[in-house]
Amino acid sequence: MTSPVLRALALEKTYAPLSTGATGLQLFRDLSLEVSAGEMVAIVGESGAGKSSLLHLLAALDKPTSGQVWCGDIEVTGLNAKEAAGFRNRDIGYVWQFHYLLPEFTALENVAMPLLARATPHKQAMTQAALWLDRVGLGGRGHHRSGELSGGEQQRVSIARALVTQPKLLLADEPTGDLDNATAQRVFDLLMGLHREHLLASVLVTHNLDFASRCDRVLRLREGRLVQA
Numbered sequence: 001m002t003s004p005v006l007r008a009l010a011l012e013k014t015y016a017p018l019s020t021g022a023t024g025l026q027l028f029r030d031l032s033l034e035v036s037a038g039e040m041v042a043i044v045g046e047s048g049a050g051k052s053s054l055l056h057l058l059a060a061l062d063k064p065t066s067g068q069v070w071c072g073d074i075e076v077t078g079l080n081a082k083e084a085a086g087f088r089n090r091d092i093g094y095v096w097q098f099h100y101l102l103p104e105f106t107a108l109e110n111v112a113m114p115l116l117a118r119a120t121p122h123k124q125a126m127t128q129a130a131l132w133l134d135r136v137g138l139g140g141r142g143h144h145r146s147g148e149l150s151g152g153e154q155q156r157v158s159i160a161r162a163l164v165t166q167p168k169l170l171l172a173d174e175p176t177g178d179l180d181n182a183t184a185q186r187v188f189d190l191l192m193g194l195h196r197e198h199l200l201a202s203v204l205v206t207h208n209l210d211f212a213s214r215c216d217r218v219l220r221l222r223e224g225r226l227v228q229a
């Protein structure tokens, strides 16, 4: 039995009350999660349940009040800001609801960005980016500025950008939330295909119960914990 790629252990996250009058909030209590290579776990839950906040903890974009996150043998929760940035660049592919591409840069340049950020030689980065654009079905669009592409195409580019570094872990936060039904279906199929092909450990946050049901497991975030949906 292979050990899980991702382990979240007894996570707690509490926001303290603020002097502005904002009340405190206990978002997670004793929340645990394990995801293995080749497994896609869907996380569903009401708006405000904490789905995005959980992905932020898993990706070292935020720290829990207590508990640990491990990715392989890296204790994610123990990383300082610089180490966390390196960890995200190396080990995580993150797909957001909004693509966050740089509109003035070409699709190729956007996909190459994470490789260039880790000082991969320019030519090598561009070759890898072109391969990944091909894999998401946009081989012919590499020299178009990302702002000239449709919403579905932009999300495909952002998937290529997330995976160009060949991470072990894929975190996707409502990746189809901004798309019409047919485009959402195509983008989900693409993500699922790449997940399987690369044997990723994947966590998909979605409000789409049809997509969730196609994942290996569906967990519902309720009252600060993950429960079987």
Ligand SMILES: Nc1ncnc2c1ncn2[C@@H]1O[C@H](COP(=O)(O)OP(=O)(O)OP(=O)(O)O)[C@@H](O)[C@H]1O
Binding pocket: 015, 025, 027, 045, 046, 047, 048, 049, 050, 051, 052, 053, 054
């Ligand atoms: N820095 C913060 N301080 C206080 N509360 C916060 C902070 N960040 C998030 N929250 C609160 O945590 C809760 C969970 O937010 P989150 O965006 O994770 O929910 P979600 O399940 O992803 O919602 P949606 O489905 O609408 O995207 C919300 O009530 C939000 O206001």
